[in-house]
Amino acid sequence: MVRVRLGKVDYLNCLPLYDAIETGKVALEADLFPGTPTLLNQKFLAGELDITPLSSIEYARNSEKCIILPGISISADGRVASILLFSKVPLEDLEGKKVALTSSSATSVVLLKILLTLQYNIRVRYETCEPRLSSMLEKAEAALLIGDDALVEAANCRRNLYVYDLGEMWKKFTGYPMIYALWVIRRDFAEKYPEEVNRISRAFICSQRIGMSNVPQLVAKARARRGLPEKILYDYFATIRYDLDERYQRALKEYYSYAYRCGLIERLVDLEIWGGHGG
Numbered sequence: 001m002v003r004v005r006l007g008k009v010d011y012l013n014c015l016p017l018y019d020a021i022e023t024g025k026v027a028l029e030a031d032l033f034p035g036t037p038t039l040l041n042q043k044f045l046a047g048e049l050d051i052t053p054l055s056s057i058e059y060a061r062n063s064e065k066c067i068i069l070p071g072i073s074i075s076a077d078g079r080v081a082s083i084l085l086f087s088k089v090p091l092e093d094l095e096g097k098k099v100a101l102t103s104s105s106a107t108s109v110v111l112l113k114i115l116l117t118l119q120y121n122i123r124v125r126y127e128t129c130e131p132r133l134s135s136m137l138e139k140a141e142a143a144l145l146i147g148d149d150a151l152v153e154a155a156n157c158r159r160n161l162y163v164y165d166l167g168e169m170w171k172k173f174t175g176y177p178m179i180y181a182l183w184v185i186r187r188d189f190a191e192k193y194p195e196e197v198n199r200i201s202r203a204f205i206c207s208q209r210i211g212m213s214n215v216p217q218l219v220a221k222a223r224a225r226r227g228l229p230e231k232i233l234y235d236y237f238a239t240i241r242y243d244l245d246e247r248y249q250r251a252l253k254e255y256y257s258y259a260y261r262c263g264l265i266e267r268l269v270d271l272e273i274w275g276g277h278g279g
């Protein structure tokens with residue numbers, strides 16, 4: 001049996017999907033590589049991971065290298081709570097100013113550019129930074145954070161900042177949910193080990209079911225990891241979605257078409273979702 005090199009976003013959004021795997025409730029022979037989304041993107045595209053959550057925008061840029069695992073994603077249908085723009089001024093006043101972008105994100109960086117350009121008609125200068133709000137706001141008028149960095153800063157937000165939720169803005173702009181990450185399989189791995197891919201696909205579905213059937217336990221684990229209040233964690237696990245049904249797939253294509261219009265991807269792609277080979 002082949003040992004899979006499996007990526008894991010090291011944020012709370014992956015806890016419901018990986019907890020049962022990591023605690024052995026769902027059996028899966030895999031070496032786990034935790035990291036930020038951009039690190040996982042980089043490792044996967046360099047051939048160092050077989051299956052991983054990949055920033056959804058990177059699929060559009062590299063679809064020839066990957067196949068999408070069915071039925072899972074990191075998404076939200078509106079407010080997401082962990083993709084936030086922290087700004088010293090109201091968004092309308094950002095014209096000509098500098099905006100700091102977390103180096104951990106690919107999808108949300110593109111989402112912000114789409115929203116500022118097309119929804120608000122605002123031009124800004126961007127600078128990519130380490131995800132630390134205080135140093136980002138020393139350099140820039142506003143800062144984009146994602147994942148646990150955003151959750152923690154929002155919970156501790158002692159400053160006088162305007163906080164914008166990009167999932168909410170996207171929903172208002174398009175009416176669609178937003179798909180931030182997809183699980184992808186290296187194409188050559190899928191061709192060589194189709195049975196393994198089926199097994200992993202089933203393991204994730206099963207692991208998510210087990211994870212979400214005991215939210216209080218997830219909250220306790222999340223609290224031990226990040227020290228966030230229970231109320232915020234219950235809200236987060238009710239907000240983040242893992243769907244990839246037809247509506248979510250349509251939403252993802254809508255996002256790609258805006259990214260294309262903004263010149264942020266070079267071509268529009270079809271979604272190639274794993275489904276054959278006896279799976």
Ligand SMILES: C=C(O[C@@H]1C=C(C(=O)O)C=C[C@H]1O)C(=O)O
Binds near residue numbers: 104107
């Ligand atoms: C909702 C989130 O989804 C994420 C956002 C990503 C991105 O912007 O590239 C990638 C993976 C996900 O972790 C989040 O991290 O808050």
